[in-house]
Amino acid sequence: MKSNEKNTLTEEKVNSLLKRKERLAKSKKITGLTFVWIMLLIMYLPIMYLILFSFTESKIIGQWNGFSIASYIRLFSTKYPDSIKIWTAAWNTLWIALVSSLLSTLLGTCGAIGMHFLSKKIKAAFNLATQIPIVNAEIVMALSLVILFAFLGLRTSIFSLIIGHMVLTLPFVVINVQPKLEQMDPSLYEAAMDLGATRAGALFKVMIPDIVPGILSGFMISMTLSLDDYVITSFTKPSTGEDFHTISTYVNGLLSKATLPIQLRSFTAIIFGLIVVLMIAYSIFNIRKGKKA
Amino acid sequence: MSNSKVVDNMTSIASRRSNHVKEPRKIFSIPYGVFLVLFIIFPILLIFFYAFTNKEGNFTLDNFKSLFVNGQASSTLKVIGTSLGVAALTTVICIIIAYPIAYILANSKFNKNKVLVYLFLLPMWINFVIRTIATKQILEFIGLDSKMYPWICSIIGMVYNYLPFTILPLYNTMLKLDKSQIEAAADLGANPVHVFFKTIVPMTIPGIVSASTMTFMPTMSSYVITDALSNRTIQLIGKQIESKFMLDQLNVGSVYAIIMLILIGASVIIENIFSEKKGAR
CATH class of the missing domain: 1.20.5 (Single alpha-helices involved in coiled-coils or other helix-helix interfaces)
Structure with a gap:
């Protein structure tokens, strides 16, 4: 009790x-x-x-x-005219980002695959060079590219702009693909070869599917960086012909003006709405995928 | 005897086979290597060449002299000091704000899914120049005119822009925090302040270091935000490089770029010292 x-x-x-x-x-x-x-x-x-x-x-x-x-x-x-300028700049921003990101993804993925099979010393040198644009200030890279083109006697053009954006984005593709290659089981690739797969077959059927997530995130980061870029764009954009603008350079040019075109507000609102919708779609897609797995 | 010979034979075949499998893949790295040399390494070497030559390509020290001799030294040093000051202030404020945010986001008690994390990253997708203009206008609306308060406005703009870059590395380290250590410290009688400074902070030093570099380096060179929010009164190194580029004075601009490279090198060394200290423990 x-x-x-x-x-x-x-x-x-x-x-x-x-x-x-x-x-x-x-x-x-x-x-x-x-x-x-x-x-x-x-x-x-x-x-x-x-x-x-x-x-x-x-x-x-x-x-x-x-x-x-x-x-x-x-x-x-x-x-x-302001509306036309906004849409032209938006289109330029988009296609420059798409082209440079695709090229970066292609070159970076190939580079990462090649680097995976290099000897340790050469691989270390490659890794060091890959880190340079990541660590370096963007403005130093921009100036160095302008100097390169001046040194070669070339004017800045669409070509230099694409190169500039590739310098900005390429390392991020490589560092995103590399860990996936390291996680990959090397015996799988060799097994495919032993079982009679051709080199190309082994590459595309065994290796590439394993590293696709890395390639995709590399591409996404490239797009993000390229779409948002101001410094490299303003340095390497075409200097001849009519004014070439991306959203960043166009809006920065407006800063000195007393009033901004009111279309800029609606444009931002639409872009923001688009991003929110994409984000929600992406989350739903991820949740569904998670449920399936 | 014959056995070891067989083994030898087999290993040699195996090694030849693996070589045969691996060798050709190396060539994939060639285009990337060419790109690295041509558009990343060579242009940086060119900066050094340009800094020590004049427009005709003859060796000269005039570019350095134009920045550091004849009374120019004080204004050049002021630019460097201002850049370091803005960068340091932005970094410290960013970390003070981002640290608790990252801690809360990484703690499953507060944040069960990643939605909140995404919400912090979402503004990054709006063009940063547009965001800066919007910041300028909202600051004017609440009475912080960029002409009257260039420093306050610039720092607010910088912090606003770089906060996500500070949150992300901190968040990633805090996800890996060993929670049992924190609980153990609390159970053994440590007061919350001690728990924070003796267990949580030391465990997150790598995150603090990488968040600092992620914020410090770009802040020093980004002139768009200070241009907009200080009415062009705050001059950073990046701004100097841009104005020399606009004036087509690439040689003098190269000297500024070298100064920038030295500062970057210094901060990389400092970062390494800190992360090594952590590794040694």
């Missing part, structure tokens, strides 16, 4: 202690998450601000002149 009482007493004590601990953890969790959400809010504030004012027709952001979708209509009308 007595021992039983004692037991319930200690049980109560333990329970209250546990509850206190739980409450403490809960309050900690709430403070932590509040902090994170406040930071997120601040991070998104400038973009949300642009998007909010894409729905009004005032020259200056921060001045609400009533709801209007004029900035969207203007963006899609060819009557306004």
Whole structure:
């Protein structure tokens, strides 16, 4: 009887202690998450601000002149030179990113495969050279490329721009493919060869499928870097003919002007919407894949 | 006797076979190697060549003199000092803000899926020049005019832009944190401050080091943000290189590039010292 009482007493004590601990953890969790959400809010504030004012027709952001979708209509009308400039810059940004990323992915994947079979010393030299553009300041790479083309007596052109973006992105393809090659089971490749596969067959059926995730993430990082690039683009973009602009260089050129074209707000809003949709689609795709596996 | 001969034979066949399998794959690295030499290594060597020559290609020290002699030294040193100052300040603020964020994101108690992590990375997909312009306008809206407060505005812009680059490496190290050590420290009576400085911080030093370099290096050379948010009053090394490029003074620009390379080399050495210390423990 007595021992039983004692037991319930200690049980109560333990329970209250546990509850206190739980409450403490809960309050900690709430403070932590509040902090994170406040930071997120601040991070998104400038973009949300642009998007909010894409729905009004005032020259200056921060001045609400009533709801209007004029900035969207203007963006899609060819009557306004600013709209044409934005779309041309957007198209340039996109195709430069696609072409340079594809070339980087191809060259980088081949390079990583080749490097995998090199002797240790030469491989170390390759790895060191691969690290240079990653560690180096972008502006030094940009200047060095301009000097290279000046040295060769060439003007900067689309070619130098693509090369510039490849210098920027290529190392990231290589460092993304390399770990996948190292994880690969070398005996599989040899087994394929022993079982009569041709070299090309072994390469495409055994090796490439194993490293596809690395190739894809290398390509994605290349696209991200290339789309966002300003410094290398402004140095290596074509210097002759009519003004060549990507979004970065076009918008930077607007900085000195008093007012920004209102289409820029609707353009940003559309791009942001697109990114959100892509992100959600990607997450859903990942979740489904996770469920299947 | 005959047995060992057979083994010898077999190993020689095996090694020949594996050579035969491996050798031809090497050639895949040739195009990449050519690209590295032609567009990465050779251009950097050219920077040194240009720094020590004039427009005609004759050897000269005038490029260095133009930056460090005849009263120019103070303004050049000011640019270097400003760059280091902006970079250091941005890095420290970024780490102070990013550290708790990364800790919370990596802790499964707070964050069960990766959605929050993605949310922090999402703004990176909006062009950073557009983001900078938006930052400038919102700062003006709340009364922080870039003409009146160039330093505050520039640092806010820098932190805003580089925060995701600081969060990511920290987050990756914190995912691998040994939670039992933290719990053990707490159970053995360490107060939260001690737990933080004696167990969590030492375990995350590699993340702090890589986050610092990810932030410090690009900040020093990125002139777009300071241009926009300081009304071109804060001059970084990157800005100097750009203006020399605009004036077609590639030789003088090369000297600035060399200064930049020296600073990069120094920070790489510092990074290595810190990560080695960690490795030795």
